[in-house]
Amino acid sequence: MDLAELHAIAEHERQMRKPIRIRCCVAAGCLSANGQAVKQRLEESVAAAGLQERVEVCGVGCLRLCSRGPLVQIDPAGALYENVTPETAPAIVTALDASGAPDEASLPARGDPAQPFFARQLPIVLENSGIIDPERIESYIAAGGYQALYRALHEMTPGEVVEEITRSGLRGRGGAGYLTGLKWATVAKSVAERKFVVCNGDEGDPGAFMDRSVLESDPHRILEGMAIAAYAVGANQGYAYVRGEYPLAIRRLEIAIRQAKKLGLLGSQIFESAFDFKIDIRIGAGAFVCGEETALMASIEGRRGTPRPRPPYPAESGLWGYPTLINNVETFANIAPIIRNGSGWFAAIGTEKSKGTKVFALAGKIRNTGLVEVPMGITLREIVEELGGGVPDNGTVKAVQTGGPSGGCIPATLFDTPVDYDSLAQVGSIMGSGGMIVMDDSTSMVDIAHYFMEFCRDESCGKCIPCRVGTVQLGRLLSKIRAGQATQADMQRMKELCRMMQETSLCGLGQSAPNPLLSTLRYFPQEYEQLLADRVEHDPDQQLDRRPELERQ
Amino acid sequence: MPSATLKPNANATTHPSGDNRFKILEATMKRQQYQPDALIEVLHKAQELFGYLSIGLLLHIAHSLKLPPSRVYGVATFYHFFSLAPQGEHTCAVCLGTACYVKGAATLLAAVEHAAGVKAGATTPDKRLSLLTARCLGACGIAPAVVFDGTVAGHQTTEALLEHVKGWFENGSG
Numbered sequence: 001m002d003l004a005e006l007h008a009i010a011e012h013e014r015q016m017r018k019p020i021r022i023r024c025c026v027a028a029g030c031l032s033a034n035g036q037a038v039k040q041r042l043e044e045s046v047a048a049a050g051l052q053e054r055v056e057v058c059g060v061g062c063l064r065l066c067s068r069g070p071l072v073q074i075d076p077a078g079a080l081y082e083n084v085t086p087e088t089a090p091a092i093v094t095a096l097d098a099s100g101a102p103d104e105a106s107l108p109a110r111g112d113p114a115q116p117f118f119a120r121q122l123p124i125v126l127e128n129s130g131i132i133d134p135e136r137i138e139s140y141i142a143a144g145g146y147q148a149l150y151r152a153l154h155e156m157t158p159g160e161v162v163e164e165i166t167r168s169g170l171r172g173r174g175g176a177g178y179l180t181g182l183k184w185a186t187v188a189k190s191v192a193e194r195k196f197v198v199c200n201g202d203e204g205d206p207g208a209f210m211d212r213s214v215l216e217s218d219p220h221r222i223l224e225g226m227a228i229a230a231y232a233v234g235a236n237q238g239y240a241y242v243r244g245e246y247p248l249a250i251r252r253l254e255i256a257i258r259q260a261k262k263l264g265l266l267g268s269q270i271f272e273s274a275f276d277f278k279i280d281i282r283i284g285a286g287a288f289v290c291g292e293e294t295a296l297m298a299s300i301e302g303r304r305g306t307p308r309p310r311p312p313y314p315a316e317s318g319l320w321g322y323p324t325l326i327n328n329v330e331t332f333a334n335i336a337p338i339i340r341n342g343s344g345w346f347a348a349i350g351t352e353k354s355k356g357t358k359v360f361a362l363a364g365k366i367r368n369t370g371l372v373e374v375p376m377g378i379t380l381r382e383i384v385e386e387l388g389g390g391v392p393d394n395g396t397v398k399a400v401q402t403g404g405p406s407g408g409c410i411p412a413t414l415f416d417t418p419v420d421y422d423s424l425a426q427v428g429s430i431m432g433s434g435g436m437i438v439m440d441d442s443t444s445m446v447d448i449a450h451y452f453m454e455f456c457r458d459e460s461c462g463k464c465i466p467c468r469v470g471t472v473q474l475g476r477l478l479s480k481i482r483a484g485q486a487t488q489a490d491m492q493r494m495k496e497l498c499r500m501m502q503e504t505s506l507c508g509l510g511q512s513a514p515n516p517l518l519s520t521l522r523y524f525p526q527e528y529e530q531l532l533a534d535r536v537e538h539d540p541d542q543q544l545d546r547r548p549e550l551e552r553q
Numbered sequence: 554m555p556s557a558t559l560k561p562n563a564n565a566t567t568h569p570s571g572d573n574r575f576k577i578l579e580a581t582m583k584r585q586q587y588q589p590d591a592l593i594e595v596l597h598k599a600q601e602l603f604g605y606l607s608i609g610l611l612l613h614i615a616h617s618l619k620l621p622p623s624r625v626y627g628v629a630t631f632y633h634f635f636s637l638a639p640q641g642e643h644t645c646a647v648c649l650g651t652a653c654y655v656k657g658a659a660t661l662l663a664a665v666e667h668a669a670g671v672k673a674g675a676t677t678p679d680k681r682l683s684l685l686t687a688r689c690l691g692a693c694g695i696a697p698a699v700v701f702d703g704t705v706a707g708h709q710t711t712e713a714l715l716e717h718v719k720g721w722f723e724n725g726s727g
Contacts, residue, residue, distance in 0.1 A: 028690075028691055029694045033707060067695070069694060069695075203691075204689075206649070206650035206652075206688055206689035207650050207651035207652045207689060207693055208689070209691030209692075209693060212691045245687070245691075246691070282593070283593070285593055285597065285632030285633070285635060286634035287631065288688070300590075302588075302589055302590040302592035302594075303592075303624075304627055304631040363693035363694070363696065364693075364696075365656070369693060369696075435651065437655060439655055448655075461631075
């Protein structure tokens with residue numbers, strides 16, 4: 001494989017394209033809304049109308065507006081159809097052929113591709129999502145795929161690649177926001193006979209489905225990003241660690257690896273250079289803590305996914321003691337565009353300290369549920385009200401929750417906060433991996449705090465005591481508050497426990513587990529106070545049983 | 554004969570029980586060169602083949618990968634995905650992701666727990682239904698979501714959910 005061959009594949013793919021393309025979403029969201037049957041009916045209808053010469057039906061990745069799925073979009077007109085069912089699908093094909101005005105009554109609802117939900121987005125990570133066929137490497141190559149890898153291998157030294165990533169200002173998209181270039185430089189500097197590159201696709205935050213969509217919609221982008229990273233740091237083996245709950249993402253990644261190997265884009269002497277790189281998939285088995293990098297490495301090594309103290313950081317001593325580069329799916333998805341377009345282009349997007357874009361999974365009590373990719377620095381208000389279309393059923397938005405069980409709830413009064421790593425940290429939340437759940441007036445904040453604490457209690461690996469015991473105790477205190485049996489002393493103890501956990505837990509799970517509680521306490525103290533006050537009103541004489549639990553039974 | 558050497562399982566040891574699934578498991582372990590690192594991959598395969606991981610099966614894997622049984626048991630019990638008990642005839646998993654929770658998944662779960670008479674994570678005594686919860690299916694666009702026998706159904710209401718589950722109890726197997 002050389003550059004001419006790559007261009008030839010792209011050219012051939014473009015020539016094979018038919019004048020009209022019906023793009024049908026076959027990512028997980030639309031598939032669970034019967035998307036496969038819709039695609040099949042569209043194919044049958046095209047065949048029945050004898051339009052195969054002019055029209056092709058193409059399964060593509062996520063078209064982003066998941067709440068209106070299954071979605072179908074037509075090229076080149078750009079018409080978008082929402083909530084397509086197998087029954088209404090044939091009318092789309094009929095409308096293509098109709099010489100006069102199409103029969104609007106029989107057609108599925110039309111979406112507006114120019115609405116703010118789409119128009120306000122800036123797709124970099126998702127640039128191919130919903131456009132290319134995720135199961136065909138040719139489709140990715142025709143969209144400019146693997147050219148960045150070629151450029152890195154033939155026009156840049158590994159040091160220059162690291163330098164380029166550093167200059168772009170890209171920060172890790174897994175949540176903590178560590179500078180990607182710095183991490184790469186540390187691994188590149190480490191001297192060892194073997195090095196590894198790991199893609200963290202253990203997207204465990206409930207309500208987050210960005211990484212899944214990227215893996216399902218554009219898997220080759222991850223492979224290309226990992227290969228460039230491996231070249232830059234001097235690794236020859238990569239692991240893509242994907243949640244076991246994402247069978248479709250795993251399958252598409254497997255297909256992608258097979259296709260890339262066949263074309264010589266993975267394996268030995270890639271692009272006829274001296275660079276060898278192989279990627280294996282590791283399937284997670286349902287443990288939230290495995291999103292933590294040291295726990296993830298333990299899991300790859302076939303052990304219980306428990307974290308270990310850092311330092312040493314994986315960049316110095318990771319898998320089997322060798323230097324290991326671990327980045328999130330979305331981070332790897334940004335690599336190829338940066339190499340292709342240059343660090344200056346990337347650094348021009350976003351804010352001073354947070355460059356580029358961020359993909360959010362917008363869900364909860366909001367009109368437009370789905371994926372949005374927005375430049376850093378956009379305000380929460382713009383995301384919720386303009387892109388998201390506000391709360392349905394005339395409800396009032398109360399808060400958004402970002403960062404999942406490690407993040408916090410941001411009240412509507414702070415919606416003018418720009419979305420970047422530092423501003424979100426300042427208001428007591430985190431960027432997180434990108435889940436964004438909108439809550440309206442009907443959601444109790446104490447319930448939400450309890451929900452996340454129970455989540456962390458179940459997911460605590462049990463290795464360190466502050467997290468193992470702290471989550472249980474905090475969960476109990478929250479139950480007590482919800483039941484209207486708590487006192488001010490309990491509130492005090494809860495705050496003390498939170499601090500203890502933050503300061504003494506071994507890994508990020510325990511350190512950040514109090515975040516949802518503390519942020520709701522900070523912004524919605526009246527909801528806690530109300531529950532405390534109710535107790536006094538209803539049971540003024542009730543004495544709390546202070547005996548240890550065992551004696552009470 | 555050249556064809557005999559091409560058979561992948563030609564030398565795989567057969568399990569005394571004569572169960573063919575052990576042959577497939579053996580092939581998986583062989584492909585991984587019996588590396589202890591491959592334990593999780595092997596457990597995935599074993600659960601896929603047998604439906605759950607019995608103690609006997611775990612011991613067999615421990616022996617094959619030359620790992621102490623405690624290590625295999627430790628890993629199998631650590632990860633939620635692995636089940637050490639057989640599942641019921643049908644499964645119903647209520648998604649408890651944040652988006653589903655905000656849209657009332659807890660009410661759905663309480664209703665189906667009441668109807669089935671078992672708590673989440675348990676199987677009814679007649680082995681007809683296993684009631685499960687899911688962390689997040691990533692199907693937040695159609696919240697609240699429930700998985701019936703592996704098929705995701707979105708926009709669930711208590712009525713629709715109970716009707717579906719009651720159908721299983723009334724119609725017997727099917």
